[in-house]
Amino acid sequence: MDNTSIKRKRGLRFYLRIYFKIISQDIKSKMSYRADFITTFFGMIALNLSGFIAFWVIFKNFPQINGWDYREMLFLYAFSLIALVPAEFFFDNNWNLQQAIVTGDFIKYCFKPLNIFFYYMSEVFGIRGLGQLVFGVGTLIYAWVGLALPVSFLIIVKLLIALFSASLFMIALRNLSAATCFWIINGLHVMNITNKFRDYARYPITIFGGVFRVIFTFVIPIAFMAYYPSLELLDTKQPVFLTYLTPIYGIIFFWLSYKVWMKGAMNYSGTGS
Amino acid sequence: MKKYLALIRSGMVEALVYRTSFVLKIVGNLIYIIIIYYLWKAIFQSSGTGTVAGMTFPQTMVYLVLASSLFAVMEVYLVWGTHNAMQSGQIVSQLIKPVGYRAYNYCPFFGAMIMDFIITFIPTFILVYFLSGGYFDLGINLLWFIISIIIAVNISLSIDYFVSCIVLYTQSVWGLNIVKETIVMLFGGAAIPLAFFPEPLKTIVSYMPFQAIYNAPMMQLLGEAAPQKRLGMLLVQLLWAVVVYAASELFWRRAVKVVTVNGG
Numbered sequence: 232m233d234n235t236s237i238k239r240k241r242g243l244r245f246y247l248r249i250y251f252k253i254i255s256q257d258i259k260s261k262m263s264y265r266a267d268f269i270t271t272f273f274g275m276i277a278l279n280l281s282g283f284i285a286f287w288v289i290f291k292n293f294p295q296i297n298g299w300d301y302r303e304m305l306f307l308y309a310f311s312l313i314a315l316v317p318a319e320f321f322f323d324n325n326w327n328l329q330q331a332i333v334t335g336d337f338i339k340y341c342f343k344p345l346n347i348f349f350y351y352m353s354e355v356f357g358i359r360g361l362g363q364l365v366f367g368v369g370t371l372i373y374a375w376v377g378l379a380l381p382v383s384f385l386i387i388v389k390l391l392i393a394l395f396s397a398s399l400f401m402i403a404l405r406n407l408s409a410a411t412c413f414w415i416i417n418g419l420h421v422m423n424i425t426n427k428f429r430d431y432a433r434y435p436i437t438i439f440g441g442v443f444r445v446i447f448t449f450v451i452p453i454a455f456m457a458y459y460p461s462l463e464l465l466d467t468k469q470p471v472f473l474t475y476l477t478p479i480y481g482i483i484f485f486w487l488s489y490k491v492w493m494k495g496a497m498n499y500s501g502t503g504s
Numbered sequence: 505m506k507k508y509l510a511l512i513r514s515g516m517v518e519a520l521v522y523r524t525s526f527v528l529k530i531v532g533n534l535i536y537i538i539i540i541y542y543l544w545k546a547i548f549q550s551s552g553t554g555t556v557a558g559m560t561f562p563q564t565m566v567y568l569v570l571a572s573s574l575f576a577v578m579e580v581y582l583v584w585g586t587h588n589a590m591q592s593g594q595i596v597s598q599l600i601k602p603v604g605y606r607a608y609n610y611c612p613f614f615g616a617m618i619m620d621f622i623i624t625f626i627p628t629f630i631l632v633y634f635l636s637g638g639y640f641d642l643g644i645n646l647l648w649f650i651i652s653i654i655i656a657v658n659i660s661l662s663i664d665y666f667v668s669c670i671v672l673y674t675q676s677v678w679g680l681n682i683v684k685e686t687i688v689m690l691f692g693g694a695a696i697p698l699a700f701f702p703e704p705l706k707t708i709v710s711y712m713p714f715q716a717i718y719n720a721p722m723m724q725l726l727g728e729a730a731p732q733k734r735l736g737m738l739l740v741q742l743l744w745a746v747v748v749y750a751a752s753e754l755f756w757r758r759a760v761k762v763v764t765v766n767g768g
Contacts, residue, residue, distance in 0.1 A: 264675075264676065266674045266675065266676050267674070267675070267676030267678075267679070269679075270674055270676045270678075270679030270680055271676065271678055271679040272679070273679055273683070274678060274679025274680065274681075274682040274683050275679070275682070277682065277683040277686055277687070278682050278683075278686050281686035281687065281689070281690045281695075282686075284690060285690060285695050285696050288696050288700050288701055288702065288705075289547065289696065289700070291700070291702045292551075292556050292557055292700050292702075293547050293548075293550060293551045293556065294550075294551075295550050296546055296547050296550050297546050297549075297550055298550075359678070359679075415524055416522075416524065417522060417524050417525040417528060420524075420525050420528040420529065420532070421528060423532070424528065424531070424532035424535065427532075427536065428535075428539075431539050431543070434543055434546075437546075438542050438543055438545070438546035439542045440542065443538060443542065
């Protein structure tokens with residue numbers, strides 16, 4: 232009897248309630264450093280702007296890449312930006328994992344009657360994703376109008392599903408690279424390397440040949456971060472089998488990253504202080 | 505002089521301790537090379553012509569691979585270091601050292617860069633040379649290239665130093681650091697060769713100090729210019745090195761007065 236009541240308490244509602252309690256503390260503390268908030272916001276805008284300038288410079292010289300013209304590529308670009316936002320918002324604490332492990336602070340997460348992964352991730356809200364979201368949505372609307380894509384209830388639902396699935400890959404890749412911190416000292420380097428991959432998610436996977444196309448599709452799945460899901464949304468492109476595999480593979484990949492992360496967390500033995 | 509050498513040595517030794525980070529750097533570099541190889545191959549294939557903005561595909565590849573490899577060598581965490589030193593209060597003990605703050609931080613960086621240069625840049629350089637089929641000359645231009653890199657390192661460090669001064673005021677680092685990084689990367693030419701930039705952006709960028717960090721050494725290596733022109737490019741770089749150094753030094757003298765350490 233008691234057992235079932237505990238189980239019921241641990242439903243989605245329980246976790247949501249806890250989540251908002253923890254996260255609101257983080258947002259409060261972030262708001263008290265206003266200068267940091269402002270510079271972070273503008274930093275993110277500058278980061279996106281420079282990415283956009285690079286993109287624009289390439290298309291000033293080359294009218295198309297592998298049959299993708301400027302507007303279509305812009306769509307891919309905006310899509311990949313938005314798909315990254317959930318990883319920035321909700322899984323940003325991965326960046327602090329190495330520090331937490333080395334200093335021994337991580338041990339505190341092991342002693343709470345909560346899922347370690349959940350508790351750890353809920354502690355930080357990556358406000359820097361906000362700048363990215365604004366920039367991404369603006370660019371997407373611009374590309375959408377430029378391509379004269381229809382606006383209907385169905386396509387918006389499709390877009391949201393596509394974005395959600397793509398974001399799972401971003402999150403999973405970040406979890407996996409952060410999880411390396413549990414086993415090696417320099418996991419932060421792995422994070423920096425994989426973080427650069429997202430810049431290349433905005434190009435069609437068809438540019439890669441042979442074995443690298445397989446690697447960038449299944450092992451380091453940057454192809455799913457924008458290319459495959461976008462095929463369904465663009466009128467001018469034909470979706471392929473992998474397009475429809477995106478949500479399923481996204482969930483599998485995310486689950487895998489969660490398992491690996493948890494395995495690392497379970498192995499953690501603290502620093503002894 | 506002895507104390508500076510000791511600091512440089514400490515940087516070299518420290519760099520050797522973190523062997524996994526070297527391996528990871530090399531792996532990361534390799535993946536990056538693969539990606540940009542395929543990307544630019546596709547770009548050039550789609551354009552139909554062999555030469556765009558005066559650059560061929562092999563030239564673009566050599567330029568980008570070496571520029572990004574240089575970026576990895578020159579990347580230092582001075583801005584974060586200053587921020588952390590201020591937060592932890594360690595900056596106080598660094599400020600009272602018998603060497604200046606700049607030298608105290610620079611010397612280990614120089615040491616680490618020397619190791620990085622030997623272990624990551626030179627193998628990349630050799631690899632690129634053979635993969636591109638001996639695309640560039642290995643003659644007197646190497647000397648110009650090396651001198652140019654040494655000046656570029658100083659400009660890069662001075663820019664970091666300048667941004668560190670801003671951090672002393674704002675006490676926030678992520679945003680500022682990312683702005684610095686993206687500007688240096690983009691306008692320096694490490695992301696896209698500056699030759700591709702359309703006018704008037706190209707002209708504007710050529711009057712900025714950032715092009716002296718990556719574009720200038722690359723031009724010394726890949727370009728075929730008369731010695732007078734090479735010397736002129738070097739002098740422009742040197743001028744920027746002096747200007748950025750002076751600006752960061754003046755700024756530091758003001759900024760260091762606002763340092764407030766809460767305990768520590």
